Amino acid sequence: EQYSRIEVRSSTRGRPHNKSDNASLSTPYERLVLGICIFDLFFSLGWSLGPLPGPEGYLPWSKGTIATCTFQGFLIYIGFASFAYNAMLMILFVLVIRYDISPKRLGKIEPVMHFISITYYLVTSILGLVWEVYGFAGSVCLVAAYPNGCELPELNLKCMRGGKHVSVFESWVTMFVFTAWVIIIVVCSIIVGGTVLQRFYRSRRYDFQATGNDNNRKQKPGQLGARTNAIWKLSKNPLDWFQTTQWLAGVGLFFLPLQGFFNFLIFMRPRFMNIRVQFKDRGMFFALKEATWYPVSSPQERQNR
Numbered sequence: 001e002q003y004s005r006i007e008v009r010s011s012t013r014g015r016p017h018n019k020s021d022n023a024s025l026s027t028p029y030e031r032l033v034l035g036i037c038i039f040d041l042f043f044s045l046g047w048s049l050g051p052l053p054g055p056e057g058y059l060p061w062s063k064g065t066i067a068t069c070t071f072q073g074f075l076i077y078i079g080f081a082s083f084a085y086n087a088m089l090m091i092l093f094v095l096v097i098r099y100d101i102s103p104k105r106l107g108k109i110e111p112v113m114h115f116i117s118i119t120y121y122l123v124t125s126i127l128g129l130v131w132e133v134y135g136f137a138g139s140v141c142l143v144a145a146y147p148n149g150c151e152l153p154e155l156n157l158k159c160m161r162g163g164k165h166v167s168v169f170e171s172w173v174t175m176f177v178f179t180a181w182v183i184i185i186v187v188c189s190i191i192v193g194g195t196v197l198q199r200f201y202r203s204r205r206y207d208f209q210a211t212g213n214d215n216n217r218k219q220k221p222g223q224l225g226a227r228t229n230a231i232w233k234l235s236k237n238p239l240d241w242f243q244t245t246q247w248l249a250g251v252g253l254f255f256l257p258l259q260g261f262f263n264f265l266i267f268m269r270p271r272f273m274n275i276r277v278q279f280k281d282r283g284m285f286f287a288l289k290e291a292t293w294y295p296v297s298s299p300q301e302r303q304n305r
Helices: 002-011 028-048 066-079 081-098 103-131 165-211 223-235 245-278 284-293 299-304
Strands: 134-136 141-143
Touching: 028 066, 028 081, 028 103, 066 081, 066 103, 066 134, 066 141, 081 103, 081 165, 103 165, 141 165, 245 284, 245 299
Parallel strands: none
Antiparallel strands: 134 141
16 A cells, blocks of 8 residues: 555656546556456466366366366466566566656556566467467366376377477476566565665654654564464464365465455555545445445545445
8 A cells, every 4th residue: 555655646746636646547556456457367267267177087076178178278377467467566666666766757667567467478378379288287277288297208198289398388488487577576575675664764763863752663572473473383384284285276276366356455455445534434334335336436426425
């Protein structure tokens, strides 16, 4: 929320405020989040189908064909563009928060972010169709040869689909680039977090020098330690929770599609909180309904409903 406010202020700096500034998709932040949400739909839809589109015979609940498996693999793969958009969003935060880039320069950079995120996965997803690399990969259809394992020389199986293209597509086209997005997200998060903390403590130091009072800087003793201990207890023996890979696959099938839901919550929270502040007497349900169904309404329109 703090990042989005900083970005909105930077995007509208230097020009008079008008009604269109409150419109949806009026800032680079909102347009990049829209890209995340769109491709999350593809990713979540593909994962939510689970093993059902897989060809019959792989798992008891696989009821599909090679065509349905290819369709699911295509959906999931093109949904990986949401991770690219996440990386671009973090780069945007660095540019705005760390380097205070001007809206004019930001307007030249933003189209490049959309071009990279969309073009790469659109082109490579079509390449996957041409190379026939979409197949049943254990719990869902993604990148796998048909029949499974035929690309391995020691099994001495003839590949009907994928073949030697599978290892290239999986290792370099998919995982290498995906790892690059993760690294970008982590590095940008560190830069943004360090910048915010540096400015925060600098401002607190100035406040302390001005007032001679540092009571606000005191932390509750043991608060951080208690949280750390709780997390440690939950993660000490994670293998005890899952005795079989089927449980792990089930957890993945449940949580991965939810990332679109959590992105939706992150995107809607600033508007929800703003409505809560403006209409304190209307309740939480009213704020949730307005933020979800009427995101660009004016305060007067909300008051009349």
